[in-house]
Amino acid sequence: QDIDISSSLKAIAKNPLHLDFYLHDYEKSENITASTLSPVQLSLNKGDIKLFITKKGAFYAIQGEIHIHTIAYSLQDLVVLLDHFILIKNQLFLIENKHHLKLIRLFGNKGEQLLIHQRKFEEFNRLFLEQIAHSVELNFKDIPKASKPQLKENLYYQDMQPLLFLEESEDFVNLIPVMRYGEVEIPILSKRNIFGTDSKGTQFLVDRKREAETKVISLLLKQHPYFQEQMDEGSFQHFYLHRKYFLDSNWFLDAFEEWQHQGIQIIGFNALRGNKLSRFKGKIHVEVLSGQNWFNANIKVSFGPKSVSLKKLEKAVRNRSQFITLDDGTHGILPQQWLDKFEAYFNAAESIADDFIEIPKYKFNEIDQLFEQAELDPIVLAELSTLRKQLAHFPSLSEVQVPPTFVGNLRPYQQQGLQWLHFLDGLNFGACLADDMGLGKTIQILAFLATQKAKEQSAPTLLVLPTTLIFNWRHEIQQFLPSFQTLVLDGPNRIEKGLQFEQYDLVLISYHNLLTDINILKKTTFNYVILDESQQIKNPDSQRYKTVNLLKSRNRIILTGTPIENNTMDLYAQLSFIVPGLLGSKKYFKDVYTTPIDAFHDRKRKKVLKEKIKPFILRRTKQDVLRDLPAKNELVLYCEMKTAQRRIYDLYEKEFRDFISAKDGDEIKKSPMHVLKGLTKLRQICNSSKLLQNEDLTSAADSAKIEMLIEQIQHKKDQHKMIVFSQFVSMLNLIKEALDKQGICSLMLTGQSKNRGKLVSDFQSDKNIPVFLISLKAGGTGLNLTAADVVYLVDPWWNPAVEQQAIDRIYRMGQQKTVTAVRLISPNTVEDKIQSLQQHKKEISNSILDDAGSFAVFYLDKSYLMNLLR
Template sequence: MKVSTSQPFQIVYSLLEHEYLGYLFESYVVQRNSRGQLTLQHQTVSAKNAPEFANGLDEVDFELVALTDQIQQDAVIKEFWPKKTTPADFFLKIYDADKGDKGLQDAICRYVQERMSQILERLTGKYVFIMGKDGEPTWREIGLAAEPASVLFHFRRNEDSTHYFPTIQYQGQKLDFQFKNAVLVCVHPAWLLLDNLLYNFNKDVDGKKLQPFLNKKFIVIPRQVEDSYFQRFVAPLVESFDVHARGFDIRSERYIARPQLTFSDAPHAVIVAEEERRPTAGRPRTTEAVAPAVSDHIHFDLSFRYGDHTVPNNYDKRVSVKLEKTPESYVFHRLIRNFDQEQESIRELADRALEVRNGRAVMEKATAFRWLHSHAEDLARLGFTVKQGTTSGKDYFIGAVTVQVGITETNDWFDVHGTVYFGEFEVPFIKLRPYILNKRHEFRLPNGQIAIIPEEWFTQYLELFAFAEEQQQTLTLRKHHLALVSDLQNGNLATVTISRKLEKLRGFEAVEDKPLPASFRGELRPYQKAGYNWLHFVKDYHFGGCLADDMGLGKTVQTLALLLHRKESGEAGGAASLLAMPTSLVFNWMSEAFKFAPSLRLLIYTGTYRDKNVEQFAGYDVVLTSYGIVRLDAELLRSYHFDYVILDESQAIKNPSSTTSQAVRGLKSRHRLILTGTPVENSTMDLWSQMSFINPGLLGSQAFFRKEFLKPIEKSKDEARTRKLHALIKPFILRRHKAQVATELPSKIENMSYCSMTDEQAQCYEETKSYYRNKILKNIEEHGTAGTQFMLLQGLTKLRQIANHPRMADEGYEAESGKLREVIRMIKGVVSEKHKVLVFSQFVKHLDIVRDSLDERQIAYAYLDGNTRERHREVQRFQETDDLRVFLISLKAGGVGLNLTAADYVFILDPWWNPAVEAQAVDRAHRIGQQRTVFTYKFISKNTVEEKILALQNKKIQLVTDLITTDEAIIKSLTKEDIEELLG
């Protein structure tokens, strides 16, 4: 029957009993008659049609309609059974007495009960009825009790058994509910229908505790099961409800809440001390059969001692009951908890960074023990008891942990000594070394307990252990670790005793000025003099040094001045110094030594026919050799004790596992020095190898350096590690960039770079020279110099080409060129120092060969020769592109008319007669707008016509400065003696 919304109507809620789902409510609208009475005309209301009746419904009604919809059988089936089925099939299958699904029945029950509870809470002031058997929704009206009732549970213990029954109080009167056809409309929580009134209860009584007594006076508990029954059933009742007992005691007790923090490494353990394993009401007995898994975290459980009893903090009842069995009976200790005190303890822990939630906190193991060590005294003062749970996988030490470290200077190193105190146990500091280096936190004490090494020690003492050397159960540090020693002292991590000399070093403000050796020729620029003083400084303190000035700033001359001082002062003690370098630099060093320190006795220890006898070194001050020779003669050279071992272009040993690195590290000397413009070419490991040569152990082992510096710096861009590395190496590296010393430099500095030819190149050169020498000298005898000009020019050109690279004269040549090797090395140095360079050659063929080498190494470059179109675009690209650092230019095409002030290096690959042409090339960079000093390098192949052309220029300086612009004019001026000199 439809209910008209134009006529008065009323929404009502009707209680019915479902065969399987229990008691349910349905929502109806009922038509009223003209007298306002409810009629038999009614209609079901659901969420779908409720809006039609909105003028008769309030907000609570809409909530009730939605809830009653959810418990109708079709809605329940849809919620729990996704497949299509009929109600009969569903209920017969799920609720079958033998084969039914008990788990699903329980889930459906919880679902319905939860919604019935929500409906009942909202029915106050509503029209509520019991449905008639014919489906009439308003068969009998029922009401809701005005206030909650209370339940008192009674126990009567006699000699044979205990009787148990509840009584209900409502508005101060006992409510007679037994044998009165009362029904429990809802069980969780209990709602009782009695005499047309619905009663609910304070303290959320579970209806199952009342159900047995609707038609039974009491329950008998036999004596043989009362132990279990009292523990499992009666104790929870005493905790939550009012209980009246005869035959045993219930004692309400109040105590101060004493906090107890129990820790364990077992992740899911219930942490209870051994003497407290008696089951607690509401908590199941734990099983100890299986050993708990050990976690890498520590689990803290907070509980509170009330008298002799412990209550876990995660137990949510205000009252906690402990059962005590006496010889005659039982005592229920009803502990009244002090939640305010408990919350205060939780706040105290939170103030100390331990967040306890639901009675538990978790910390990473090392952090947890650091927390325990830091707060042990504080917690004790606050009344906390801290102990280890019996479920813990290991027996941990939680006493005081302290360390005392002392560092004392001896003649050659620092002695490191110390003691670690774990409570009463004293452990030598050195015993911690493998633990700190390998980040092992657990240290076993003599009594078998596990002590956790404080986390901060792994940072504070890591470098001390990494850099120290272990000798006969003692630790020693080399003197070059003074900065580390100072850091330990400044951080109050060690007590340090050092000499006045070292103390002075720690506070030094300026390097002492040293006089130049008397026989030194020339002058040092101020920054070079400062470098010379610095070399003395690191030597005086027996440190190794790295002179890392930019290319062209004079590392060679500073080093020669130092070596000359060693000779004149007698400090070298008659021992020679060894200078190792790339082969191509040997002649440069020899030339510079003759120029600035001619009194130094030099031995050139190179070549296939060198005298392999170290005794000869005693007759010299300096031995010049190549890395290749050091590698070949490593065993022989190790037998001599040098004054200095100096490595030029020391990036040659950047690979620590290379045979070159191993060979130089095996050399013996009083002092070590490295020279390089690029201490780091490819990787931070380059630095480790070179620093480990000059100051062994400075950066720890290779594995340590890779783990603690290389990976954090290169992969993680760790700025703290980068700063730490700089701090470690800073005292031993002197690095000046051109920009830093610009005011001390002239605007243009010219250099000669002498290159030795390879064996194959030298052979090719000698064969060609012999051919032209014989041919030209014979022609001079027959026709004079005038008739030989063309042949001489042809021969000199051929020899110049071979001096550059024999492939220019013979395309079938496959070997290397000494000059190309040196040019590429220098280009790499300039690029790595982030400078720009112009590379000039008179031969386009030569530029092609250089291009191929740059392509192989993936070095970008600009290029210009006579065939280049749109020259201005290539110039603009070089000038404006920061990462484009090399410009290859043919001398004829690019010697004039270009403005290339972005470059501050100029390389002349093949010098020729007229210096004016070279000067014009240099002026491409050295012109108005150039803010930096320009360095020029002329590359000269040793023992070739190039070197002899330079010698002739010096003899006939006037001739080559008279603006002679043609090769022919110069050739014509050559005498027979000049020609013989050139081809000699």
């Protein structure tokens, strides 16, 4: 009720409506008339009361005065009106302070001074003066001010310390500013005196340092607008806030930090009901140093005197907790920006210790994003600058000398690829060589392996590849690295007991066989593990991906012409193999990159991902290196037969060889059709033994060429249009059937096709048709198929001119792309022999069939035919 009356009177005294007020004089009349009313002005009293205490003989004389607008009025001259006001001239002042009212009543009508006998003074002082000392200035004229020796003896000024006491009052928190003088603590908003007694028993008065105290109040007022309002009211000796505002971390952490920075000691924070928060704002100190393969980020996290280990902090960050428990049981507050910052730190880290994290150097592009420049050691700054310059201008890196063990020549862009591999190797960074098909990824790798051996890297390299490519790699190794000791792990008894991989330079194994042999291979630490056609591990949940990651090596390389076949998730497994941790966890990569990029075409995320992987992927298209390339590339893919197909081929080859052996030269020339039939049958088996009609033993045999071809088309269908030529329509039918099973759209042109023009037009214009199957006779001439840039010759014709005519269907005027022609050859067969003989005797290409396709009787020579057969 008192609070309500006080508030109401205060509101009236402020007179916001500017009303006229009149004071009724009861002494003149109890009735209100014009003669009993006097105009008055209402005002709030902002004045101070001072009491002066002087000893006079056996008494203490006490005089009082109130200061209003710098004018002092004696308390003895004042009378309390209406229980809450005093009248001075025509101004009616509201006295809010109850102690002030009590004093005015006490001194009123007492004469000039109040006299208290010395026997009663001690009790009067205790019961009255000390109770009002916080709001009334008491001046003891008989107590001298402290001398310098007295001040020094008690360290009043030397040990000054501002304090802020926190107390609870129901749902509010009171903030009580205090100044400690030596051992005496004085509430700053009170008017209490500091009394002291020296060693001689002499009492003295210590002056309070009002300037220092005012500074403390000023620091408090800056932190909340409510404090200034409370100061203006002048009703309390403290400030106050509701708990929910006080414990708002966005407020008290900043306020406390500023106060503590200014030397104010805060007391009682953790004594507040249910409060276990640390009063200290977290601090981070970071210093990033350079190690051999790592950037070592020394990170110290503290909340006041308490430090926090990074391992403990990681748990809180991973749980997205806003608090972390400190050693003293309090909870440090983790701001949202801390959670984001440390999540980035921990995602980038390869290992986390109590006070540092290790970030692999292949994540150098992230260092600037993670840390401020001032946190980076000068050596780190220089290293980052050098790395970026070298990667941005890797073609101008110092040329790597190819050792003489490599028998071959590199085109300029291939030399640059070698320099890039060599540069990343020096940093122990993995690499993804993703050049377009036909640009010679194999030859670049072989040249690189030659440089590795020249550096005396004694450990072997393991090459993992599709089964269909083993023969091609073996052939290329024999051609370019003939001195290399190479082991091909194939066949049922491929790993003999006691086999020592260390005696070889290069070990080849298929993905299929690796799944079976991983327990043996994972025991060896290789110099390099290289994956060819690495898109075969693009599924991070696949057994292949899990298996290759069990292999141990100093470094890793992947080769692929199509790093992305379906979506950006294809990149995750492949890049994670060569630079583990670069892309984070599978879930992180999917949430941060795959979904935003593939589903929502997020350009920002795409740019971030591109910058992240850019240092580790080298991809040149044919257009990029056009100056270094012939307009037409011709390649050979060796398709090694599987057991069933090889058994059938060997059976027919023996039968045909026995036939030739039993005939003399003249007899052979007299039976050309028998020779043609025998050679044709062998060529058909090279394609697929299913081309032999009515042969029960061929029903279960697979086709190595169809398997290889489908695999090639699968990887290239999104970036290329392809022509597939075969002399045998029945082979085209088998290929068409295999394409249909894979859901790959294709067209077929044979001698029976009625709509030749429409087929060509549809293929040329429809981007959704990547494959055109054409019989050599029907489409070898007279067609313009410049939409395609890849030609597959499934069964090479004996006359190279006929093959060139087929290739020229796409390699002609109007072709804007570099053309790649690929011959599919079955090794250790009649096809393989023809290829070899063509290298030495160009006439062999016309020795069996002439340009018109008729049998060349002149070359039906027994020795030539026997050379074609094993």
